[in-house]
Amino acid sequence: MSTNPQDGSRPTVVLVHGGFADGSGWQGVYNLLKDDYSVRIVQEPNLTHEGDVTATKMIIGQQSEPVVLVGHSYGGAVITEAGNHPKVAALVYIAAFAPDEGESVETLLGTFPPGEPNAGDAILPPQDGFLFLDREKFHEQFAGDLSADEAAFMADSQVPWGVEALSGTISEAAWRSKPSWYLVSTEDRMIPPPTQRSMSERAGSTVEEAAGSHAIYVSQPAAVAELVEKAAAEVSSATR
Numbered sequence: 001m002s003t004n005p006q007d008g009s010r011p012t013v014v015l016v017h018g019g020f021a022d023g024s025g026w027q028g029v030y031n032l033l034k035d036d037y038s039v040r041i042v043q044e045p046n047l048t049h050e051g052d053v054t055a056t057k058m059i060i061g062q063q064s065e066p067v068v069l070v071g072h073s074y075g076g077a078v079i080t081e082a083g084n085h086p087k088v089a090a091l092v093y094i095a096a097f098a099p100d101e102g103e104s105v106e107t108l109l110g111t112f113p114p115g116e117p118n119a120g121d122a123i124l125p126p127q128d129g130f131l132f133l134d135r136e137k138f139h140e141q142f143a144g145d146l147s148a149d150e151a152a153f154m155a156d157s158q159v160p161w162g163v164e165a166l167s168g169t170i171s172e173a174a175w176r177s178k179p180s181w182y183l184v185s186t187e188d189r190m191i192p193p194p195t196q197r198s199m200s201e202r203a204g205s206t207v208e209e210a211a212g213s214h215a216i217y218v219s220q221p222a223a224v225a226e227l228v229e230k231a232a233a234e235v236s237s238a239t240r
């Protein structure tokens with residue numbers, strides 16, 4: 001018998017999407033968690049980092065504590081700042097950026113190891129202050145383990161990603177004061193796996209790895225949900 005997700009005995013899970021995507025990509029993860037947890041999905045506007053942090057804190061503030069805050073890709077930079085909210089008890093990074101104080105997604109892009117496939121291979125030049133991924137490269141670069149049809153839909157429904165969102169810096173990295181978990185996607189062609197490993201090691205995260213593309217949150221919701229549940233279980237035991 002499942003615990004009532006509304007009775008306060010388990011943390012609330014808040015999911016934060018990355019660039020070029022919206023919250024609907026979390027549906028598979030949501031479906032696996034919703035019977036046992038209250039789950040909320042942030043639809044951040046992806047215009048500025050500050051605005052996305054504000055949108056995330058708005059959703060966090062509506063929940064009872066504790067909150068397990070989950071971010072994919074650029075969403076990792078958002079949760080690194082928004083995770084300082086007092087209701088947040090744990091952070092979960094899914095193939096995500098985990099910047100430190102003074103860093104941004106832009107600065108981390110400059111640390112990618114040479115020769116590794118990465119986001120720069122597919123991002124088009126800025127257009128009116130926004131970035132898009134090349135539709136012809138989207139499947140291979142972003143969503144290699146999804147079907148061609150699924151990848152085409154994601155490519156054709158891209159959310160414009162504001163250049164200002166990439167340059168927003170972290171004032172205080174929440175992973176320095178709160179426990180974190182990290183899922184490394186070993187076939188990622190947007191954020192190179194070596195970079196994911198170095199960021200997660202620096203953050204002191206509990207790390208798991210799975211063979212998947214950058215879109216692992218869509219292609220392998222079970223692996224993502226399992227890691228979120230591990231974080232949630234530790235939060236629950238710590239609050240008893």
